Amino acid sequence: MTEQPDGGTAIQERVEDQRLGQQPWVCIVWNDPVNTMQYVTYVFQTYFGFTKEKATRLMLEVHNEGRSAVAMGTKDEMERHVAAMQSYGLWATMEPAA
Template sequence: MEHALQPPSMYKVILNNDDFTPMDFVVQVLKKYFSFDEEQATQIMLDVHFHGKGICGVYTAEVAETKAAQVNIYAREHEYPLLCTIEEV
């Protein structure tokens, strides 16, 4: 009896709002790490700003963890508290 391959678990990559990270830095992060254009990045940044968080994309666990870590390291290198987290879909 053959077992069907199960699709991998998927995870949302989420940017969380804070009171210190400038909006333009958030847009820069979205363009740099998630390949959004200016308009898309601005819309997600506004979601983060007005709703407390914004979804950057949905990926497999390994990709989601890597992207979140890259964003968090980049933010710390620039001395911002921006926090990127992942959440299972």
């Protein structure tokens, strides 16, 4: 590993510390009896940009296990994602990551 000037490293570490210091949150999508599997898969692909395989896997997790954590990040980011999922009519909530 090459040596870094001290100042630069310190600033870099401080930014990392701030990100790590925040409790991560997750966006949960819940199973519901009205939304179709086709639609839920499409929303995951379109909004999150997931591949069809990943979107289908998460949709099946929602369907079979009742819920799936579809995204993780800061609380603000998860608020955005929950609002977006709700704008599509998916039943979405947020919670601190376990």
